[in-house]
Amino acid sequence: MTAPLLAVEGLHIEAGDRVLLEGLSFAVAAGERLAIVGESGSGKTLATRAIPGLLAPGLRRAGGTIRFDGRELTALSEAELRGVRGAGVGLVFQEPMTSLNPALTIGVQLAEGLKLHRGLDDAEIRRRSLDMLRRVQIADPEGCLARYPHEFSGGMRQRIMLASVLLLQPRLLIADEPTTALDTLSQREVLRLMVTLTQEMGTALLLITHDLGLVAEYTERVIVLEKGVLVEAGETAEVLARPKHPYTAKLVGSLPHKQGDRAAIASDAPVLLRIDGARVDYPGKPGLFRAGAPKRVIDDVTLDVRAGEIVALVGASGSGKTTLGRATLGLKPLAGGRILFDGEDIAAPGRARERAFRRDAQLVFQDPFSSLPPHWRIGAIVGAALRHVPGLSADERRERVRATLDDVGLAGFEDRRPHQMSGGQRQRVAIARAIVSQPRLIVADEPVSALDVTIQLQVLTLLQRLQRDRGFACLFITHDLAVVEQIADRVIVLAQGRIVEQGSTDAVFAAPEHDYTRRLLAASPALTGAMAGAAPGR
Amino acid sequence: MIAYILRRLLLAIPTLFIVALMVFFLVRLIPGDPAQVMLGEGADPAALAALHAELGLDKPVYVQFATWLGHVFTGDLGTSITTGEPVATLLLTRAGTTGVVVLVSVGLATLIAIVAGTVAAWRRGSGLDLAVMGGASLILAVPSFWLGLLLLLVFGVWLRWLPVVGYIPFSEDPWGAMLFLILPIATLTISESGVLIRMMRSSAIDVLRLDYVTHARAKGLAERTVLARHVFPNAFAPTLTLVGLTLGRLFGGIAVIETVFTLPGLGRLMVTGVLSRDYPVVQGCLLFTAVIYVLVNLAVDLLYPLFDPRVTVE
């Protein structure tokens, strides 16, 4: 075996006196695709920033060697390192919204590296840029060069990013969670492109991710990091099928999957929520004397949710699913149609009716960091939902809060504040707040997508158990089909503000009717397929 | 674009009207009588009454307001009670002086802030950063007139390098005029650079954290290029807003500096206007500075997309 392209030995990274990465060693051969897997805080991003010498201020490489293409990078001067960056090692970042400079045109940003490392003339730079934009499947490469990053969607930007890095034909491409911020459809397309192009160019790929589905589908080898320590390494299929380390096993086991059949909802169960021809508009840009034409984000949506039913609302970003969720709770005014809760229009006036509705319909947010008031104690946050429940004494209220926290597994957390808790715990608090008033409907807006995989499973399981115990109906908004399959009775697919398909989960997954649904299903990471028999039984 | 400018100007009308109204009644609330000030301690009551009638000060205040506002719409700001000059002429000549001082100072202060702020952010936590921030904090703590007096003492009186008082209009002798303006401009540049440096540094720190800066470095770009091309344009946008606010504020607010250096500027015109109860002058000045304020803010908003293309003016 020839010398690897990249060989990292005993890499040690510290911040002050905290050790963030402890003796990491791995190697990447030329043209190979290696995945680094780990949850947030595992140090996987640090490892990759250390390779081209781009650690953030305050972080220190305390030891270890990095050999790249026959050179010891840690021994190079800053100027020599600059020669390696871009030309030898390319980096693609997670967040397409901030990884391109908003003040410069795409053309300028593409040209920068070429001018620096290859010293080409303008015409040649332009030719190569256009060619590369075509290869990453940008629709109008000519026009693209003169435009600014904000004029593109996330998926398009990530392609441009990819183009800008690959233009220099680096020997190694480090992609740090390159698709995490993208919706399912773009995710697949961008990764496909990345794999195809690196294969064509013979570029090695170092893919950093937390998503085992992507690892299974796109990489050859994988290493697993836990809290700065490498716990397992090997062939991808082997590691995922037969994880040796308990942490790897836990990761693999945390993937959402269907767990037998739920008891079907009685077809005569009463309709709790009826959305009838709902339309929601966003105001247009202000004109000289009056606002411009409004933009329609929800168009003529009609759906029912029965008591005790879990309905998944699925769609790509921008499909209007979050807006519909907010409108359901009366938080966004309707431009047309009605929303009936228990047969009553929620927009009808009446303070008493509104209070009753607020008790009966609750919301769980996506981001547990911003949905809890940071200065409140947990007991108060949960208790606040009981302010409008009539006839509760202070003691009863305290007792209800205690019991609910108990129920979500946070017994005795009343006096803590949100910042003293982990993301998973916070989401439990958010759930406790939603259920403490014993509502009959909960709208859950991507409740697990901001959490690490292992935590995702715990929270989903909790939600499922609570729903079984308490019997509330749930409108579950998500972009993750695996999650849908795990918990939903029925699925509604939303695209561009309209319902394109709905039906029982099994039916839709088995035989999707609409093209969009089919693409969505196809784009879902295919771990389940690859590992069907291998997942540890539960 | 033009529609946007028109809309902004239309929206400014209520603001300007309120300014006009507030000024008009405020100056009349101040005890004291312009006629009295003009005629001095030995004035004859009959002459006083005659002057009142001549100045229209004997009419009810709301009538005076309506008359004045009517004239303003025809472009006539009235005449100064004390000097008898048209207020518009006074304003234009005075605004020139103030304008030169303010624009040059703010321009220089902005350049200093861009360089010092970016470099301090880049070497955050270093001795250089500490020195820049220490300097900026010190500047923020020094009363500008005190600074002016110190500079006057050192450069004008001790070293005798620069003239101490007086003013030559640019039209007569630009070089000579510049000499008279060096000290006021230096004072204002120093005292305004403090807050701009801090602003520039803090937004440059924000930008330096962003992925595209790392991306630029990952391309192998030199630090100088990274700072100039990737950090500066994005970090400058918030500072630009502050520059606009500063300009708007200073156009009416360098009375203190103008007093120290005896520059015939807008600020001093306003202060003497208030002190001598020269109503038309005070009204004209404040309306003028309010208009400038609106225009400067509009200009900043129009410039903003140059530095942040995500923001469009439409």
Add this chain to the structure above:
Amino acid sequence: MPMRKAIAGLIAVAAVVGVGAALLHPKPTTPAGSVLRSRLNADIASSDPGMKRDANTDAVLLHVTEGLVAVREDGSVGPMLANSWTVSPDGRTYRFTLRQGIRFHNGAPLTSADVKWSLDRYLAPGSRWRCKPDLSAGGIAAVTAVDTPDPATVEIVLDRPAPLFLATLARVDCGSTAITHRDSVGPDGQWRYPIGTGPFRWGEWRHNQYIDLIRYAGYRPLPGGPNGNGGGKRALVDRLRFTVIPDGSAASAALLRGSLDVLDALAPNELGTITGAPGIKLDSARSSDFYGILIQSGAPVLRDVRMRRALSLSLDVAALTRVVTHGTGVPDSSPIPAVDSFYGPAERPLVKRDLAAARALVAASGYRGEPIELLTSHSPPEFYDAAILVQAMARDAGINIRVVDLDWASHLARYSSGDYQAMMFGFSARLDPSQMFGVLIGDRATDPRKVWNSPAAIDLLHQSVVTGDRAARQQVFDALDARFRAEVPAIALYNTRRVTALRAPVTGYRSWSAQTQRLWNVGLRNVR
């Protein structure tokens, strides 16, 4: 890219500024010929003498225009445009003979018609001439006719005899009753600029910046040396520039820097800066002015004459004067200025500080520490300092004074309305004690500015103006002074000393008690 441009721009500007500062000596824009540069603390009010005026206006215009008569150094009246005059036996007709060969700045010869035209303009209905009230029915005498029997003779007829008529014509604040050419007024009836007969003609007026006057080559001086505003005046420099510098410190700095030749009316607190500076000399004269405390004798607390006396006795006038005027002023407990020829043995004694007597008076009046408002302002700065000292000194006698600091306009407004308990105030130079007493004495009902409305005082003041006899007038003034000290309608504190700082090359400058800077007969050695 923008960064690089910005840095380049910064360097360019810095370089320009730096080179400019280092290499170029400041060169003030000096027109050809010799220029004498003086300072005004505020712009002039107009160029129309006596019409729309203040002290600065008067001072500047005295260089450009002249009247029939002019006030002399000792306060008496001497010839100016009129060579001589006679008064009819009934004291009502004044006959002036004009000097021969006088020409206006525009070349036109001076005739009696010009005098009549000027006087008629001053006395016309609607005119705002400062001395019109004095020469009307309610004043010292009304002018009933101005006749011009021949081009060199003017006859002015009054409705009653008026010993102060000539002094009034010569008054500085009346613009010396300047005789100007009719072309000074445009065809539209609006004043253009003064075409007078003075040693300098009107040059350029840059509002709030400077006034330039130009030497009048055709000037015919009276024989002899200058005397007051009259006498033999000569223009010794080609151009006078009065620069407007409101700020006192800035003006001192300008003088030290050499941007000014004459700095008149130096603020006392600037003296320390100027005194002893190389190349600077000082000239000064005591002013015939009045600085003191005006008291509303009808106001709460102070309506009790014992409290007014107590206040007066609590003050150490000499120390106060020394500190406030930085040793330049003259303590003076009488309204009559110390330089005045009527200032005699009766007026000379200062009110001595006597805390025991003051406390006794306070106790007797039953005063219980109610605050007394003393209004003051910063125009001039001495008011403010004096108020603080009065406050501190009165505190020793158990009098509780609250100093209220106003801006000058408010201060003046309160003076005019009489709406105050006590205030610091000053009156500019008055060349006759009748005028000085006149600003204090009067019927408060018709003129709220007057602080002294006792009938006896009003009567005495009247006596002082109807007689021209010196001894008789001295007696009247002595009596007024005695009453003033007894009734305390105001507390006289000091007369100022007008200090003028000059650069060494300036020759011939003479200060005088009338408080105006006179730049005729002033020259520059080694003319640049």
Add this chain to the structure above:
Amino acid sequence: MRRSLHTLLGFGLVGALVVVVLVGLIWLPYDPLTIDLDHTLAPPSLAHWLGTDEFGRDVAARAMLGARISLSIAIETVAIAVVAGTALGLVAGFLRGWTERVLMTFSDALLAFPGILLALALVAVLGSSRHSIVIALAIAYLPATIRVVRGAVISIREREYVEASRVAGDGVVYTMVRHVLPNALPPILVLATSLFGWVVLSESALSFLGVGVPPPLPTWGNMLASARPYMYDASWLSIAPGLCIVATLLGVNMLGDALRDRLDPREAS
């Protein structure tokens, strides 16, 4: 590490200032109001550490009393501006719509007024007293406060916990006071420290223009203003109050920076 040096220096300066004020409450080297016409403009000596002024008053004693007055003016002004500005900014930012438009039009109009001139005119109207200076400066700085608070509130009102409060059925006032206000406090506190510095400077500028705190009470501003004529030959008169202002502002600004760093989550670590 250097950051904490800044903070330490800030605490040190402000602490020293507080000590001076506190000591001044019980002891002053001389009566700061008593004049001594035999010892005017005395340079610093053992008897008068910082010399005497033009009336022979002890500069050290006046600077100590001036500290109390200057600082109390600044504190009162900041308190009024911040309380009123917070209330108005909260209402404007949270309710939006017409309320906001009307409030912001007025605040813009005030902002378009040169602040120092507004204060000058207001002091002229109200008469020169400590209270009018406090009121005038508070009004002059009100629009800036409204803007900052409104900006903070607008971003806070979009946070999900505010929406959560709405989902829970809470009323507008309750949400504003319990959820929005506490989270708007950090920027308000930081603003208050900057405001403090500006007010101290403005007070001295007003004194310089001749409308300061009425005599005989000293403030640093009016001490500096009245020392101006003696700049050349009695420089100690302007140095003491000038340095007091500089030291105070340095201290307060450094504390403000420290506060900003603590309150800004991005600065953590």
